[in-house]
Amino acid sequence: MSSSPAPLPAPAPLPTAAPFPAAGVPDDRTVVRTLVSLKLRLLRNGLRRSRGRAALYVLGSVVGLLFATGIALLLTILHDHVEHGAAGDAGVVLAGALTLGWAAIPLFLFTSDESADPTRLTMLPLRPGPLLRGSVLAALLGPGPLISLVLLTGAALSGANGAASAVAGAVGVPLAVLTVVTLSRAVAAGNARLLSSRRGKDFAVFGGLLFALLAQIANIGSQSVFGKAGANGADLGPLAPFAAVLRWIPPVSAVDATRTAGEGRWPLALLQLAATAALLALLLRWWRASLQQLMVTADASTVEVVRGVQRARRGPRFLPEGRAGAVMQRHLRYAWREPRAKAAVFTSIGMTLVICVLSIVQGWSTVYLVAMTGMFLGLQMLNLFGMDGSAFWMVAATLLTPADARDELRGRAFAVLSYAVPVTLVLALVLAAATGDWSGLPAAVGVAFALLGSGLAIGAVLSVLAPYTMPADNNPMRNAAPGQGGLVMLNSFGSMFGSALVAAPVVGYLVWALATGAVTWPLLLAGPLYGAAVAALGLRLAAGRLLERLPEILAKAVER
Amino acid sequence: MQASAPPPSPDPTTPVPSAVSIQGLWKHFGSQAAVAGLGLELPTGAFIGLVGPNGAGKTTTLSMVTGLLRPDQGTVLVHGADVWADPVTAKARIGILPEGLRMFERLSGRELLQYNGRLRGLPGDEVDRRAEELLAVLDLADHADKLVADYSTGMRKKIGLAAALLHNPDVLFLDEPFEGVDPVSAQTIRGVLKRYAAAGSTVVFSSHVMELVEQLCDWVAVISAGRVIAQGPLDTVRGGRSLHEAFLDLIGVREDDGRSLDWLGGGER
Numbered sequence: 092m093s094s095s096p097a098p099l100p101a102p103a104p105l106p107t108a109a110p111f112p113a114a115g116v117p118d119d120r121t122v123v124r125t126l127v128s129l130k131l132r133l134l135r136n137g138l139r140r141s142r143g144r145a146a147l148y149v150l151g152s153v154v155g156l157l158f159a160t161g162i163a164l165l166l167t168i169l170h171d172h173v174e175h176g177a178a179g180d181a182g183v184v185l186a187g188a189l190t191l192g193w194a195a196i197p198l199f200l201f202t203s204d205e206s207a208d209p210t211r212l213t214m215l216p217l218r219p220g221p222l223l224r225g226s227v228l229a230a231l232l233g234p235g236p237l238i239s240l241v242l243l244t245g246a247a248l249s250g251a252n253g254a255a256s257a258v259a260g261a262v263g264v265p266l267a268v269l270t271v272v273t274l275s276r277a278v279a280a281g282n283a284r285l286l287s288s289r290r291g292k293d294f295a296v297f298g299g300l301l302f303a304l305l306a307q308i309a310n311i312g313s314q315s316v317f318g319k320a321g322a323n324g325a326d327l328g329p330l331a332p333f334a335a336v337l338r339w340i341p342p343v344s345a346v347d348a349t350r351t352a353g354e355g356r357w358p359l360a361l362l363q364l365a366a367t368a369a370l371l372a373l374l375l376r377w378w379r380a381s382l383q384q385l386m387v388t389a390d391a392s393t394v395e396v397v398r399g400v401q402r403a404r405r406g407p408r409f410l411p412e413g414r415a416g417a418v419m420q421r422h423l424r425y426a427w428r429e430p431r432a433k434a435a436v437f438t439s440i441g442m443t444l445v446i447c448v449l450s451i452v453q454g455w456s457t458v459y460l461v462a463m464t465g466m467f468l469g470l471q472m473l474n475l476f477g478m479d480g481s482a483f484w485m486v487a488a489t490l491l492t493p494a495d496a497r498d499e500l501r502g503r504a505f506a507v508l509s510y511a512v513p514v515t516l517v518l519a520l521v522l523a524a525a526t527g528d529w530s531g532l533p534a535a536v537g538v539a540f541a542l543l544g545s546g547l548a549i550g551a552v553l554s555v556l557a558p559y560t561m562p563a564d565n566n567p568m569r570n571a572a573p574g575q576g577g578l579v580m581l582n583s584f585g586s587m588f589g590s591a592l593v594a595a596p597v598v599g600y601l602v603w604a605l606a607t608g609a610v611t612w613p614l615l616l617a618g619p620l621y622g623a624a625v626a627a628l629g630l631r632l633a634a635g636r637l638l639e640r641l642p643e644i645l646a647k648a649v650e651r
Numbered sequence: 652m653q654a655s656a657p658p659p660s661p662d663p664t665t666p667v668p669s670a671v672s673i674q675g676l677w678k679h680f681g682s683q684a685a686v687a688g689l690g691l692e693l694p695t696g697a698f699i700g701l702v703g704p705n706g707a708g709k710t711t712t713l714s715m716v717t718g719l720l721r722p723d724q725g726t727v728l729v730h731g732a733d734v735w736a737d738p739v740t741a742k743a744r745i746g747i748l749p750e751g752l753r754m755f756e757r758l759s760g761r762e763l764l765q766y767n768g769r770l771r772g773l774p775g776d777e778v779d780r781r782a783e784e785l786l787a788v789l790d791l792a793d794h795a796d797k798l799v800a801d802y803s804t805g806m807r808k809k810i811g812l813a814a815a816l817l818h819n820p821d822v823l824f825l826d827e828p829f830e831g832v833d834p835v836s837a838q839t840i841r842g843v844l845k846r847y848a849a850a851g852s853t854v855v856f857s858s859h860v861m862e863l864v865e866q867l868c869d870w871v872a873v874i875s876a877g878r879v880i881a882q883g884p885l886d887t888v889r890g891g892r893s894l895h896e897a898f899l900d901l902i903g904v905r906e907d908d909g910r911s912l913d914w915l916g917g918g919e920r
Contacts, residue, residue, distance in 0.1 A: 289800055417769035421755060421762075428757040428798070481752040484719055485814070488747055489770040491739045642721040649752065 119221035126225030130232050152234035159238045163245020170249050179250030179350050180334035186246045186267065186346045187337040189239060193271040195302065197279035197286060209385050210283050219383045223375065226382075230272050240268050247346045252353030259352035259360050263345035266364065270342035270371045277378035283385055296430035300437055307445045311452055341367035411505065414495060418502025423509065431561065432478060439467045440514055447518060451525045458531040459601075461519040465539035465622075468511040469546015469590050473582045475503050475554040476644050477561055483648040487641045496634040504547050504630060515539050534601055534611035537618025541597040544622020545590035548629020553582050555633045555640060558647045597621050669728070670695040670822050670853040671716065676725035678711055678877075685711045687877035689725070693855060693870070698848045700864035700885075701857040702898060703874035709857040710750060712874065713826050717747045729822055743771075746815035748808070750826035750857075756800035760791055760810045763799055764817060771818040778817070785813040790839055805836030812840060816847065823847065825856035829863055841867065861895040873901050 117125075138145040166185070169178035212222070230236070247260040285291040338347040345367035352360035410416040425432045443464050450456035476483050490496055519539065523532040559578040591598070597618050604611045637644075671693040678686040686708045693699050703709050714720035716727050718734045718741065726733060732740035755763060761782060768778030786792045789809040794802065799810060808828055815823060823844075829837050844867070848854045858864055864871060865885065871894070872882035880901055881888050889897040 414770055414772070417766050421758065421766050424762070425755075425757055479755075482755045484747070484749055484752045485754060485767060486770070487719060488717065488742060489767070491742055642719060645719055 117216075119218070119224075122217060122221035123225040123228065126222070127228050127232070130229035134233065152238075155234060155238050156241065159241040159245075163241050163248070166245040166249035170251070176250075177330070179347075180330045182246035182249030183334040183338045183343055183347055184330050186243060186343045187333070187340070189242055189246075190271050190274065190342060193239070193275040194278055195298075196275050197282065208283060209280055209382055213386050217386065219379050219386065222382055222386075223379050226276060226378075227269075227273065227375075230276050231269070236268055236272050239271060240264065243267050243346055247349040250347065250350030250353070252350070255355065255357070255360075256349040256353035259364070260349040263348045263364055263367070266367050266371065267342040267345040270345070270367055270374065273371060273374045273378065274342075277374045277381070280378050280381040280385065283381070293430050296434055297437075300434055300441065304441050304445070308448070311445075311449055339363075339366075341370040411502070414498035415502035415505065418499055419506045419509070422503050422506035426506070426510070435478075436471060436510065439470055443467050443514075443518065447522060451522075456522060456526050458519065458522045458526055458528045458535045459538070461515060461522055461535045462538045462542055462598075464511070464515045464518055465542030466546060466587060466590055468507065468514065469543050469550060470583065470586055471507045471511070472504065472547050472550025473553060473586055474558055474561075475500075475550070477554075477558040477648050479648055480561055481649040483645055487645050490638060490641060493634060493638060496637040497630065500551050500630045500634050500637065504551065504626065507547065508543075511543055512540075515543065531611065533615035534604070534618075537614030537616070538594070538597055538601055539618070541594045541614075541618040541622040541625075542590050544619075544624075544626040545593035545629075546586055547622075547626040548593065548632075549586050549589040551629050551633035552636075553585055555637045555644070557581055557585075558644050560647055560650050562650060593625055594621070668695055669693060670697075670730060671855065672726075672728040673712075673716060674726050676712065676715060676727065677723045678708075678715060678720070679723055684877055686715070686722075689874070689877060689879055691872055691879055691882060693853065693872075695730075695853055696848070696851045697853060697870040698844070698868045699853065699855045700868035700871045701855065701874055702859060702861065702864055702871060702894075703857075704859065704902060707874045708877040709874055710826055711877075713824050713855075713857060714749070717745055717749075717824050718742055719747075719749070743818075744821040746818065746820035746823045748811045748815045748823075748825040748828055750830065754799055754807070754811060754814070757798055759796045759798055760786065760802070760806075760813075761795040763810060764813055767814045768817050773818060781817055782813070785816060788839075788843060789813055790836075803833075804831040805833045808832050809836055809840060812843065816843070820852070822853045822855065825854070827858060828856055829858060829860065861893070861898055865889075865894045873898060875902055 138148055162185070166178060166182050169181065209222070209226070243264050244260070247256075247264050251257070251260060279286065282291070286295070337343050338350075341363075344363035348360040348363040351357075351363060410420055426436050427433060446463065447456070447460060450460060476486070479486065486499065490499060516536065519532060519536050522535070523529050557578055559575045559582070597614065600617075601611060601614060603609070604614075669692045671691070673689060673691040673693075676686050676689040677684065689708070689712060701709050701712070711720065715722045715725075716729075716734065718738055722735070727735065727741075729741045729744055732744070734741040755766065758766060764782035764785065765775075765778055768782065769775065773781075783792075786795050789812065791806060791809055791813070794806060799807065802810065808830075812825070812828065815825070825844075828840060828844075832840065844854055844856075869885055870883070871885050871888050873880050873888065885894070888894070892900075
């Protein structure tokens, strides 16, 4: 651009235009090439950090690719075997689900994929044009787009018919892949400020959990639909209404163009392709505008308006006095505000809910399933101090006497109980209502509380004796820093089997009573009493060791 | 050197009793000695600066002195109470602002102070009164209901300082309290610390900003490679030079003559 200055008409002679470009703005092709190689470099360096991670990445990509190929083949085979149209419907629904997935990805993976965050480039003198081109190319690298290509090819084949379809597919499938990838990045860039803020990260955690729960519920739902198998295997009929709508929405329409082209309806196929192309153009425009906006506005941390919490009131009435109350209040606040603690609590409750719903849907439910709640919620008592992270120093600096240590553990146990007890009671009532087994209710609740008490006891002891480091980053899906697999296993299995073992007398009585027909209702009293006694004993044992192990626990709690 | 060499043992004739007495302190990480037989006598009521290059062992020392890191060897007395043998007495008399260790960041500033005060065993009303005063003095009143996670560095240091002062300790240990703090917050922190020290309490803080130490402290100790290489009143240690010069001299660093990097600055790019 600076080689031939003379013949330019130059209608508006800007004084700064001449010397500037030579100084420090890279030319467009260099920018594109650099962005692509940056993506490759980030990928490679990420893998180099540990051999296990590299192996996992390669394995995950290969398995994902094989899985995608399997689905694609299945769709192609279905095409020849089920009544006409049904396979195409399945393909369209698959393409729709894939699009939704790509749109949602930035919510969960934004912070882990550095190449997706354009705000990291704001200090460089880049124009939006080459930045956009480079970002598109970089985004197309990696296993994700490849797997999508395979899946969408399968989806296109499922409705294909003849050479006309092949032509439409050759245009439509790459167009669809490009559109879903662009969709994902445009969403990420459009919400970059939100996603990189603390609030956004917190939300991503919860969104991820919700997503997992929804996937489970969808799984249960699809089982209840497809579980009633038709005469010739799976009945794809229920998909038809969804497919009827989805096939007109870009970018799914580009995939469906193979079907309409195959049926000889060329104008329609062209229209479907054009709709996707138009969407792509719109997305690129949005992405470009977001990039431009990001490059010229201030960092989020300086403009973000932080919303406060409600003015703190000390010690609501239901909290115990003194240290135990302060500890309990802090623990409960964390269960709601801190993503990792929140994820742990909601996973425990969610897991139980899913199993309960599944058992009711599939008809093998029993009121005694509620015992599982006691076991899963007892897990919340694990690695108490590791969960504090380096903030544990505040606890360590103020733990002076054995009474302090007891209060510290008691406060945390109270916090767990304050949500575990209501959850257990509600679930027990729901299960009893669903199964109609009201006579089993008292014993089921009793056993659940005995298990809960045992879980609290074992969790307290393990928290003191075998704490482990939580990772420094805020990714809640990683529940321990590398190299501590053994400790984590010891903790979770120790807690599950340990609490079953400790509560064996109560569980044993129930089994015996059910087998012989003896009365089970005394467990309603005996279970909670046994649980409370065991918990008190466990807390006392743990408190005795807590005080002398403070520096060791702190060393573990500080992430490296 | 003009400054006194590491002292042999606590001198019984010293007019001011030691607030903190450290003897033969050792800590190894792997095969490397982070703190190698460190000894210090810190006078009561002084404003004390611990200076030393990065990696000299300042943070490790402060962690061991405050009972957060178990030493391999050595004793630490705070007003006569052994931190490791009698932690109940010793820990109740000290306040800590560590560096690099986080606070419970998902609490608001006010909640953090209330939590901390109750852990210290103070009655609730008293905690509230002191917390509100500290928040006001430290210019945090407007941000008291925001989460500490959303605080700036200066605000974090200030809320950390408030938490450390809440139980009115006799000795306050601060690790790099001015690191990354803006001048306004630094001035506020300084004012509070000066008032606290003027009332007869002892402040011990580590820093590698010599000008700051020179302005604030009346007593300094220079730490290098896990040992004390000089300690005493400020004027004794610097001996007529600036503390900066004295420090570089003690550590044994020459100024670089800057022969490389000759392309840096000037017109061409």
